[in-house]
Amino acid sequence: MRITYVLLLLAAIGCEYEHVDPCETRYLENNYLEIASFLDSTDGRFTMVNGNGRVENVRVYREIGSTYVPGSTECWSYRGDQSRLVVYASQFDFGFQCYFSPSINGEILLFEQRINNGGNLEFKYLLGADSLLENHYQTYSNGKPIYVYPNELSVEIIDTLTTSMRPFYGVKIYKNSIKGIPMIPNRSVASLVIDDKFGVIQFTTKSEEIWDVIYE
Amino acid sequence: MNNLLLTMLAFCGMFHGCESGHEIYIEPECNTLIINTFTHNNSMLTNRHFSLKNDTFELQSSYGEIYNYSSVSQSSESVLEECTETFAHESFSYKTHTDDLAPKISAGLWFRFSDTIAEPVLSLIVGSFLSYTSVNGMSAINDNSAYPTNNKVSFHSSLSVMDTTYNEVYLIEKNDYLEKEIRGIVYSVKQGILGFYRSEEIYWKVL
Numbered sequence: 001m002r003i004t005y006v007l008l009l010l011a012a013i014g015c016e017y018e019h020v021d022p023c024e025t026r027y028l029e030n031n032y033l034e035i036a037s038f039l040d041s042t043d044g045r046f047t048m049v050n051g052n053g054r055v056e057n058v059r060v061y062r063e064i065g066s067t068y069v070p071g072s073t074e075c076w077s078y079r080g081d082q083s084r085l086v087v088y089a090s091q092f093d094f095g096f097q098c099y100f101s102p103s104i105n106g107e108i109l110l111f112e113q114r115i116n117n118g119g120n121l122e123f124k125y126l127l128g129a130d131s132l133l134e135n136h137y138q139t140y141s142n143g144k145p146i147y148v149y150p151n152e153l154s155v156e157i158i159d160t161l162t163t164s165m166r167p168f169y170g171v172k173i174y175k176n177s178i179k180g181i182p183m184i185p186n187r188s189v190a191s192l193v194i195d196d197k198f199g200v201i202q203f204t205t206k207s208e209e210i211w212d213v214i215y216e
Numbered sequence: 217m218n219n220l221l222l223t224m225l226a227f228c229g230m231f232h233g234c235e236s237g238h239e240i241y242i243e244p245e246c247n248t249l250i251i252n253t254f255t256h257n258n259s260m261l262t263n264r265h266f267s268l269k270n271d272t273f274e275l276q277s278s279y280g281e282i283y284n285y286s287s288v289s290q291s292s293e294s295v296l297e298e299c300t301e302t303f304a305h306e307s308f309s310y311k312t313h314t315d316d317l318a319p320k321i322s323a324g325l326w327f328r329f330s331d332t333i334a335e336p337v338l339s340l341i342v343g344s345f346l347s348y349t350s351v352n353g354m355s356a357i358n359d360n361s362a363y364p365t366n367n368k369v370s371f372h373s374s375l376s377v378m379d380t381t382y383n384e385v386y387l388i389e390k391n392d393y394l395e396k397e398i399r400g401i402v403y404s405v406k407q408g409i410l411g412f413y414r415s416e417e418i419y420w421k422v423l
Contacts, residue, residue, distance in 0.1 A: 047396065052279040054418065057344075057396050091343035091398070093320045117313055185315035205317050209281075 028069065028080030028102035032109075032127065035100060036062050036085050036199035038215075048089065048211045049164045058089045058213060060200070069103055078104060085199045087213065096189055098200065100127075108133065111174070113189055121188050123153055123176065130155060135176065137184050148184065152177040161193060163202050163212035171195045178206055246299035253293075254305040254327050254334040260351060263408035265289060265310035265323040274423040275318060278378070282423075283318035287311065296329060305334060319343040319398070319420060321409065325351075340388065342412045345398035347388045354386055366391045377402060378411050378419040385410065 044061035062085045069078040080102030088095035096113035106128035113121040117139070124134040137148045154175045161168045175191045178184045186207035193202040204210045256266070264271050264287070271287045289310050296302045308325040324339040336351035347367045348357035356367040368389050375382045377400070386403045393399040402410040413419035 052281070054277070054279055055396055089317075091319055092317050094317050115315075117315070187315055187317045207316060209317055211317075 023075040023077050025077045025079050028078050028104070030081050030083075030100065030102050030107060032100040032107055032196075033064070033081055033083055035083065035194070035196060036060070038197075039085075039199075046216070047214045049214060050212075051210045056089055056091065058087060060085070060087050060213060060215070062086070062199070067101060078102075087200050087203075092187075094187060096121075096203075098192075098194070105129070109174075109194075111189075111192065115185050115187060117185065119185060119188075121176075121178070121184065123174075125153070125155065125174065137178070137181070137188070139183065146183075148181055150177045150181060150184075158193070161202070163193075163214075165201065165212060165214045165216065168193075168195050168198075168201055171201065248295060248299060249301045250295065250304045251301050252303050254303060254336075256306060256308070256325055256336055257351070259405060260325060260336075260338070261308075263404065263406055265408045266291075266308040266325050268308075275314075275321075275420050276423050277318075278417060278419045281318075283314055283316040285312045285314045285318070285321065287313070303329070303332070303334065319412070323409070328357075340401055340403065340409065342401055342409070343398045345390060345401065345412070347401065349386075349388065356388070375402065378413050378421055380411070380421065382410060 039060060039062045041061045041063055044059050046058055046060055047055050048058040049055045062083055064081060064083050067080055067082040069080065082099060082101040084097055084099050086095065086097045093116055096111065099108070099110040101108050101110060106126055109125045109127055111123050115121065119137060119139040121137045122134065123132065125132055132153050135150055135153050137150070139146050156173050156175070158171050158173055159169065161171050171193050173191055173193045176189070178188055178190050184206060186205060188206045189203050190206045191204040192200060195201045198215055200213055202210065202212050260266060266289060268289050268291060270289070273285050273287070275283045275285060287310060289308065291306055291308045293304055293306045295304050305327040310323040312321045319342055322341045326337055326339070327334040328337050337357060338349040338351055340347045346363055346365055348360055348365060349355065349369050350357050354369055354371065356365070356369045358365045358367060368391060370387050372385055372387060373383065375385050375387060377387070382402055382404070384404065386405070387400055388403055389400040390397070397414065398412050399414055401412045404410055409422060411419060411421040
């Protein structure tokens with residue numbers, strides 16, 4: 001009885017006991033976890049070459065981490081492994097990243113490019129269902145956020161794509177319709193080619209510079 | 217009686233165990249006495265980087281690509297230490313912005329202090345090339361503890377580089393450059409950065 005009083009008293013003054021979650025945890029599958037698995041976070045210095053033959057240093061690395069997805073409609077907690085692939089060229093202060101992240105509805109590709117004038121280009125694509133979830137460019141004007149929504153993001157499978165590295169087969173190209181939008185800077189990524197083994201193998205900027213990433 | 221004791225203990229715990237304590241630091245009042253103010257030589261302030269004017273320019277690569285830049289030039293004055301007899305000194309910063317996928321460019325003019333001796337320093341960043349130059353005598357500073365470098369600076373009354381002949385310029389070069397890094401910067405005291413190169417064939421010129 002005394003213990004009960006103490007418990008009630010402690011609860012009343014806000015010092016709660018350790019929270020016990022009544023929901024179990026389900027693990028979400030991740031079919032894209034092996035993308036770029038030959039990379040690690042410390043050994044990712046490669047080159048990229050543009051259509052004029054100019055070769056530049058680029059750093060490509062990936063990180064793996066767990067992510068929790070709260071279940072809102074049923075009493076389950078979800079957990080899955082998320083991989084993050086980063087492409088960065090320090091001499092240009094240019095970079096972007098792709099997350100392959102599990103969700104209750106399937107795996108999501110989240111593309112993010114932060115651009116040095118404060119802009120942020122981002123799209124979310126539900127990989128298994130081939131469905132676009134989000135696509136926008138955000139910037140600021142007089143301290144207020146401004147959003148621009150490109151009309152279309154198309155995804156196609158290319159049977160054979162030969163880059164400066166080698167031929168690739170059955171790769172996916174994500175093409176974002178940003179070309180006609182003046183607010184979006186030229187250095188924004190307009191298309192992205194992803195191979196299931198290597199990850200990002202080619203990208204094209206809005207100004208139509210094509211860069212091949214060479215993993216050698 | 218025991219219940220009363222437990223209640224008292226719980227309330228004591230509430231006030232002592234659950235509290236996160238913060239000590240309040242009160243800044244002592246002080247007066248800063250400026251005994252000298254260091255300013256930069258006017259000859260350095262005529263070029264585009266330190267003229268305090270916003271600017272736009274184009275950069276052309278040896279591949280024929282043309283990139284557009286805009287820039288902001290700012291100055292500030294700061295003191296070496298607060299609450300003591302000290303020195304004020306002015307700094308200039310020059311930052312560029314490009315929407316294109318082109319090398320980043322920035323510059324700075326500031327002072328480094330050794331005891332009471334103030335040495336004006338020019339810093340240039342182009343791509344991954346970082347350089348510090350002593351404005352007195354225009355020689356390379358390579359002993360910056362946070363960012364050590366290995367550069368050299370030479371003056372040329374006439375310099376043929378990047379398919380162009382430049383007059384009255386300084387060449388700031390890396391001694392230990394790596395492949396695909398910027399190796400040299402052509403700098404004019406009057407005009408600022410005129411161009412930079414990686415090799416004889418690969419370069420970028422300010423138009």
